[in-house]
Amino acid sequence: MLQITVMTLVKSTFPAPGHDHGRCTADAMIHAEQVCARRAQKFTPIRRQVLQALLSSHRPLGAYEMIDRVAQATGKRPAPISIYRALDFLLENSLIHRLASRNAYLACGHGHAAQEPIVFLMFSAVDSPMSMP
Numbered sequence: 515m516l517q518i519t520v521m522t523l524v525k526s527t528f529p530a531p532g533h534d535h536g537r538c539t540a541d542a543m544i545h546a547e548q549v550c551a552r553r554a555q556k557f558t559p560i561r562r563q564v565l566q567a568l569l570s571s572h573r574p575l576g577a578y579e580m581i582d583r584v585a586q587a588t589g590k591r592p593a594p595i596s597i598y599r600a601l602d603f604l605l606e607n608s609l610i611h612r613l614a615s616r617n618a619y620l621a622c623g624h625g626h627a628a629q630e631p632i633v634f635l636m637f638s639a640v641d642s643p644m645s646m647p
Contacts, residue, residue, distance in 0.1 A: 539569045542621060546609050555607065560584075560592060564600040565621060568610060574618035577601065 546565055550557040567583035568575055575583070577597050585591040601619055604610040611620050 539566070542569050546604075546607075549607055549609060553607065555603075558600075560596050561600045561603055563588060563592075564597060565604055565609060568604075568619060568621035574613050574616050574620045576616075576618045580619075 543562070543565070546562075547557055549555075563584045564580055566587070567580045570583065577594065580597055580601075581592055581594060584597070601610065601612075604619075605612060609622055611622050612618075613620060
């Protein structure tokens with residue numbers, strides 16, 4: 515028997531008209547700080563910089579693109595291993611998602627539980643994801 519499940523959109527990562535990106539980024543950083551404090555984890559400068567690089571765009575970024583963004587923001591080019599370690603930490607703490615098909619990462623602003631499934635719809639024309647529960 516065919517079963518069809520209807521999914522409803524929870525929160526689009528497309529910036530809506532009038533989107534306050536500064537507020538969006540600030541809220542996500544506060545959320546990350548709270549998650550780290552609650553779990554007694556250190557939110558180190560490199561972890562913060564990598565998350566900030568992801569939050570600066572509403573699209574998936576590859577690790578080397580993040581290196582460029584961190585270098586541009588700080589004036590110092592981080593080693594790839596530092597970026598990958600920060601990405602691992604952010605993934606483990608459900609602060610970002612990895613899009614395996616693109617080998618890219620996306621900041622998570624949804625505040626969902628780690629075990630909740632998330633589906634991303636990728637639109638090649640706009641190269642922006644939309645997430646669904």
